Amino acid sequence: MTKSIRSFIxxxxxxxxxxxxxxxGFEEVVIDPKMSYFRVTETLGFYLQDYYVKDWVDNxxxxxxxxxxxxxxxxxxTLDLPSxxxxxxxxxxxxxxxxxxxxxxxxxxxxxHIGTFKK
Numbered sequence: 001m002t003k004s005i006r007s008f009i010x011x012x013x014x015x016x017x018x019x020x021x022x023x024x025g026f027e028e029v030v031i032d033p034k035m036s037y038f039r040v041t042e043t044l045g046f047y048l049q050d051y052y053v054k055d056w057v058d059n060x061x062x063x064x065x066x067x068x069x070x071x072x073x074x075x076x077x078t079l080d081l082p083s084x085x086x087x088x089x090x091x092x093x094x095x096x097x098x099x100x101x102x103x104x105x106x107x108x109x110x111x112x113h114i115g116t117f118k119k
Contacts, residue, residue, distance in 0.1 A: 004043040010057045012108040014050035020085050020107050021048065052108070063113040069093060072114055073102050
């Protein structure tokens with residue numbers, strides 16, 4: 001039986017990235033001084049490391065599937081993260097053949113796809 005799958009991502013400025021994900025609403029579980037687990041639920045999350053390799057981070061993407069895309073976009077817009085964290089960008093909703101999504105870049109450049117699939 002499988003229980004979860006968790007990605008590891010890096011951070012250009014670890015403390016800034018920690019604050020970003022806390023502001024976004026993820027719960028932080030500190031593993032050690034250079035790594036934390038950020039979760040939405042008990043089994044849904046990722047590891048953030050105090051480790052940065054530009055080529056790796058520049059090519060990292062995560063997809064977060066949500067039930068209500070418009071609600072998530074509005075929630076993130078109200079947080080005004082781009083004005084609080086350098087390098088953060090937030091797009092509008094993109095309509096695709098497979099479903100819809102919007103994009104959020106974290107302070108290190110990690111690209112988040114937040115979306116819903118067509119039923």
